Amino acid sequence: MSIIKTEKLTYTYSQGTPFEKTAVNNVDLEIEEGELVGVIGHTGSGKSTLIQHFNGLIKPTSGRVLIDGTDIWSKDVKLRDIRFKVGLVFQYPEYQIFEDTVYKDIAFGPKNMGLDEKEIDRRVRETAELVGISPELLKKSPFELSGGQKRRVAIAGVMAMRPKVLILDEPTAGLDPRGRETILGQIKRYHDETRSTVMLVSHSMEDVARFASRILVMNKGEVLCYDTPPAVFARAEEIASVGLSVPQITKIFGFLRKRGIDIRGDVYTVEFALKTINEYLEAHGRGGLENA
Ligand SMILES: Nc1ncnc2c1ncn2[C@@H]1O[C@H](COP(=O)(O)OP(=O)(O)OP(=O)(O)O)[C@@H](O)[C@H]1O
Ligand SMILES: [Mg+2]
Known part of the structure; x- marks a missing residue:
């Protein structure tokens, strides 16, 4: 059974007004437990609107959202329980920090869940360590913390609830490359250690390509594709046609193939590119590549 499932999910902002805007349109999606899903798409493609459905923050205009097989809007479901199961980290979450110590801020969610002091303490310390606090x-x-540290504290607050699904909306927005790298590495580690489902909204194809087990590409409120990175990047032209870009390295390999070089087209990280080129050179020597 999938951990997240949507059935003909549609969401329209300001319905019945001249400002009506359908942000999510008829989306059928099934996400299996344990995936690390990268969500990408142009600005305004409906990424944030889609993910806010998964913890019941917004209610579908039509269609259904099922978490762990349960329709979260059916009468007998408490949204409070859904929010513990699906943790959502907003964009710029540091603006929502309000406790007077870092400890209390990370403890806020676990406390709300009614956990005992000892368990709360264990989770705060464990999660702080995980995010390098x-x-x-x-x-x-x-x-008193730096911007990047504040962001990590805010993320830790949601991680400390150990939700079955952790969703982060552009967790690296506005950070420098080092800050981005740190947070991405920590999210990856959280995923490795908890084996929970993680969804990561990102603007960077490069980042998503390196970390995600599946990629969800949104376009104009619809799902263009939901698949493994190689399967998604194999559709480079289609991705380009909706104004998105495959990773630079994938483009280079596409270019080589167009020039008649018989090399793999499913290369999307620099590490894998090196391996592929070495394999090619061993099999074919330098001639083919130099003529390209
Ligand atoms: N509160 C709102 N009221 C009206 N329209 C909205 C609202 N929030 C979003 N929209 C519209 O819904 C569409 C989808 O927006 P959404 O924020 O979900 O996209 P996104 O993919 O997250 O974009 P971004 O990459 O810029 O964060 C856009 O056309 C947007 O203008
Ligand atoms: Mg958004």
């Missing part, structure tokens, strides 16, 4: 920082005010 040292024990000394726990006593500090969140407002």
Whole structure:
């Protein structure tokens, strides 16, 4: 059974007004437990609107959302329970920090779940460690931290609830390359250690290509494709036709193939590119590539 399922999910903002806008249109989607899903799409393609359905933050205009097989809008379901099961980290989550210590901020979610002090303490420390927040920082005010640290504290607050599904809306937005790399690595580690389902909205095809087990491509409120990275990047032209770009390295291999070089087309990370080129050279020597 899939952990997230949507059936003909449609969401229209300001319905019945001149500002009516269908942001998610008739989406059928099934996400299996344990995936690390990268969600990409042009600005305004409906990524944020889609994911806000998964913890019941917004209610479908029509269609259904099932979490773990349960329609979250059926009468006997408590949305509170869904919010513990599906943790959502908004864009710029550091703006929502309000507790006076880092410890309390990370503890807020677990406390709300009614866990005992010992378990809360264990989770706060474990999660802080995971996102690289040292024990000394726990006593500090969140407002004494750097931007990147604040972001990591806010993310830790949701991770500490150990939701079955963790969803992050552009967690690296506005950070420098090093800050982005740090957070992506920590999200990957969280996924590896918890084996839970993680969804990551991103603008970067490169990042998604490196980390995701599946990629969800949104276009104008619809799902263009939902598949493994090689399967998605094999559709490079279609991806380009909706104004998205496959990773640079994938483009280079596409170019080589167009020039008649018999090399794999499913290359989407630099590491894999190196391996592929070495294999090619071993099999064919340098001649073919030099003539391209
Ligand atoms: N509160 C709102 N009221 C009206 N329209 C909205 C609202 N929020 C989003 N929209 C519209 O719905 C569509 C989808 O927006 P959404 O924010 O889900 O896209 P997105 O893919 O997350 O974009 P981005 O990459 O810029 O974050 C857009 O056309 C947007 O203008
Ligand atoms: Mg968005």
